[in-house]
Amino acid sequence: MADIRNNFVGIKSPNPFWLASAPPTDKAYNVIRAFKAGWGGVVWKTLGEEGPPVVNVNGPRYGAIWGADRRLLGLNNIELITDRDLFLNLREIKQVKKDWPDRAIVVSLMVPCVEESWKAILPLVEETEADGIELNFGCPHGMSERGMGSAVGQVPEYIEMVVRWCKQNTRMPVITKLTPNITDIRKPARAAFAGGTDAVSLINTINSITGVDLDSFAPMPTIDGKGSHGGYCGPAVKPIAMNMVAEIARDSETRGLPISGIGGITTWRDAAEFMALGAGNVQVCTAAMTYGFKIVQEMIEGLKNWMDAKGHASLDDIVGRATPNVTDWQYLNLNYVAKARIDQDACIKCGRCHIACEDTSHQAITSMVDGVRHFEVIEAECVGCNLCVNVCPVENCITMEPLAAGVMDQRTGQPVSPVYFNWTQHPNNPMAKAAAE
Numbered sequence: 001m002a003d004i005r006n007n008f009v010g011i012k013s014p015n016p017f018w019l020a021s022a023p024p025t026d027k028a029y030n031v032i033r034a035f036k037a038g039w040g041g042v043v044w045k046t047l048g049e050e051g052p053p054v055v056n057v058n059g060p061r062y063g064a065i066w067g068a069d070r071r072l073l074g075l076n077n078i079e080l081i082t083d084r085d086l087f088l089n090l091r092e093i094k095q096v097k098k099d100w101p102d103r104a105i106v107v108s109l110m111v112p113c114v115e116e117s118w119k120a121i122l123p124l125v126e127e128t129e130a131d132g133i134e135l136n137f138g139c140p141h142g143m144s145e146r147g148m149g150s151a152v153g154q155v156p157e158y159i160e161m162v163v164r165w166c167k168q169n170t171r172m173p174v175i176t177k178l179t180p181n182i183t184d185i186r187k188p189a190r191a192a193f194a195g196g197t198d199a200v201s202l203i204n205t206i207n208s209i210t211g212v213d214l215d216s217f218a219p220m221p222t223i224d225g226k227g228s229h230g231g232y233c234g235p236a237v238k239p240i241a242m243n244m245v246a247e248i249a250r251d252s253e254t255r256g257l258p259i260s261g262i263g264g265i266t267t268w269r270d271a272a273e274f275m276a277l278g279a280g281n282v283q284v285c286t287a288a289m290t291y292g293f294k295i296v297q298e299m300i301e302g303l304k305n306w307m308d309a310k311g312h313a314s315l316d317d318i319v320g321r322a323t324p325n326v327t328d329w330q331y332l333n334l335n336y337v338a339k340a341r342i343d344q345d346a347c348i349k350c351g352r353c354h355i356a357c358e359d360t361s362h363q364a365i366t367s368m369v370d371g372v373r374h375f376e377v378i379e380a381e382c383v384g385c386n387l388c389v390n391v392c393p394v395e396n397c398i399t400m401e402p403l404a405a406g407v408m409d410q411r412t413g414q415p416v417s418p419v420y421f422n423w424t425q426h427p428n429n430p431m432a433k434a435a436a437e
């Protein structure tokens with residue numbers, strides 16, 4: 001059977017599934033239950049410096065977006081870092097690590113952006129024998145207003161400085177957790193790399209308002225008539241997170257920098273996709289909060305079964321396999337032609353494909369043929385955009401069929417000829433023009 005043991009920056013765990021720093025990892029009770037369920041590691045809920053306790057709101061701290069079947073798609077929170085005593089957390093971490101030596105325990109940290117604060121907390125964490133630290137530069141609410149979290153993560157110079165302090169003051173591997181609330185994710189990753197980080201993890205949550213109560217006119221979750229932006233996570237953020245992981249994985253300035261992938265991971269397939277894009281392991285929060293710790297069992301079995309079926313012996317066989325296939329638009333093959341086909345046996349004749357195509361796109365799907373309701377692709381008009389596939393409620397009813405080279409393009413009546421390999425060489429590309437002159 002496939003070997004899914006994970007070695008991430010020297011931190012070993014029996015599988016690549018770690019719980020992300022959040023309520024599921026806030027105390028020994030939870031972490032022990034998680035380890036019993038099979039999680040390979042945890043990033044302990046973010047600890048702050050010694051001092052007055054962090055105080056959370058005493059009302060709703062979550063907002064949500066649901067699908068039509070009430071399945072949770074996106075979760076938003078206004079929670080702060082741990083509000084439990086620092087030394088109680090440290091004692092629990094030490095005990096759990098002692099009792100579960102084969103599991104990874106990484107401690108998430110967020111202290112003020114001064115060297116003394118980092119110097120003070122690092123030895124305390126080292127003493128627990130935890131496997132590493134994760135720097136929380138991502139929290140978008142509550143802590144950022146105090147000059148921590150994403151307030152640091154949005155300034156590459158601060159990231160580099162804090163990572164360097166940590167590398168100079170601890171022997172533990174340093175994982176730098178990035179905020180997605182930034183325009184170009186490569187900038188903070190490069191800064192962390194320059195500071196000497198052992199890895200980056202991403203994404204933390206995305207600034208968001210999930211709803212507005214139209215009676216009180218207050219954003220939700222509402223605390224005594226007011227609301228604040230919160231951090232968005234869950235399945236809805238997965239595409240954003242995967243793009244950011246891929247952006248870093250293929251950046252020549254940080255090539256080889258290990259990545260821990262986070263954001264919306266709910267199934268083994270999600271995890272495999274993140275790893276294929278370059279993540280060395282994955283972290284999960286919302287899925288565990290929605291379905292409980294045992295979902296890891298499906299993740300483990302699913303990943304192993306898929307790897308066995310495909311002949312992948314270990315995680316090294318899959319990590320980064322999709323990265324070279326992520327490219328910039330100009331390198332896409334403009335000679336590739338695919339057109340939609342509707343399986344008439346599977347079609348339920350709802351007409352969504354026709355309306356979408358007729359109203360908003362290319363008028364390439366019939367609605368009536370010989371006076372009968374009938375939905376069929378008009379090949380000459382179809383540009384292969386894929387909208388019909390995405391709006392069709394029946395899976396695999398509409399498929400995209402690639403046309404072989406040499407096939408006639410029915411719109412132009414000309415053969416699909418391989419004249420231009422890609423946009424780089426296309427005569428309308430100003431760069432290609434300049435190069436040719």
Ligand SMILES: Cc1cc2nc3c(=O)[nH]c(=O)nc-3n(C[C@H](O)[C@H](O)[C@H](O)COP(=O)(O)O)c2cc1C
Nearest residue numbers: 020021022046077203204233234263264284285286
């Ligand atoms: C309620 C809640 C609290 C969180 N607290 C922290 C935290 O203390 N430190 C941190 O680095 N990330 C925190 N996160 C972010 C998660 O670790 C993770 O980055 C994010 O939720 C995306 O993963 P997901 O889509 O699997 O939930 C929190 C998330 C949630 C939902």
